[in-house]
Each structure stands twice: as structure tokens, then as C-alpha cells.
Amino acid sequence: MIAQLRCLQHAAREAVARCPQCRQSFCRECITEHDGRMLCLPCLAKQSVLLNAPSTLWPKLGWTLGAFAGLLLAWVFFLGLGEIFLRASG
Numbered sequence: 757m758i759a760q761l762r763c764l765q766h767a768a769r770e771a772v773a774r775c776p777q778c779r780q781s782f783c784r785e786c787i788t789e790h791d792g793r794m795l796c797l798p799c800l801a802k803q804s805v806l807l808n809a810p811s812t813l814w815p816k817l818g819w820t821l822g823a824f825a826g827l828l829l830a831w832v833f834f835l836g837l838g839e840i841f842l843r844a845s846g
């Protein structure tokens with residue numbers, strides 16, 4: 757008798773499909789169709805994490821804001837320094 761393939765997550769359940777990504781067998785509940793192909797939930801989660809990863813725009817924006825804040829701080833610093841200098845001299 758040929759042993760039935762079992763779900764990787766549910767040993768008691770019969771596997772209905774194999775995930776093309778991790779090549780493990782899964783039951784109906786553990787595998788889902790995504791973009792026209794079957795994917796197990798762990799692989800789907802991994803994929804959605806990649807899709808939902810923050811875009812490259814945010815680090816750049818952070819750098820720009822940081823640079824801007826630095827410039828502003830320097831400007832305020834020198835402005836204050838100049839004012840002190842002017843008051844001290846005049």
C-alpha cells in the first residue's frame with residue numbers, strides 16, 4: 757500500500773497539493789492559490805513580507821530630512837552665534 761502524503765503542518769490530514777516554492781506537501785487548509793499558483797501559507801507569508809517591505813523611498817526621505825534638519829540646526833547655531841557676536845561688539 758502506498759503511503760499517502762501528509763500535510764507538513766497536520767500529520768493527520770492528507771496532502772492535496774505540493775508547494776512549488778518549498779516543495780512540501782500541504783492539506784487544503786494550508787495551501788492557497790496566489791497569483792495563479794499554489795503556495796503554502798508560510799511561503800505566502802514570506803512573499804507578502806517581501807511585497808510589503810518598505811520602499812526605497814523612505815530611507816532616502818529619512819536621509820534628506822536628516823540632512824535638512826542638520827542644516828537647519830547649523831543655520832540656527834550660526835545665527836545665534838552671530839547675534840551674540842554682534843551684541844558683544846556693538
Ligand SMILES: [Zn+2]
Pocket residue numbers: 775776777778779780795796797798799800
Ligand atoms: Zn511553501
Ligand SMILES: [Zn+2]
Pocket residue numbers: 763764765766769782783784785786
Ligand atoms: Zn495542513
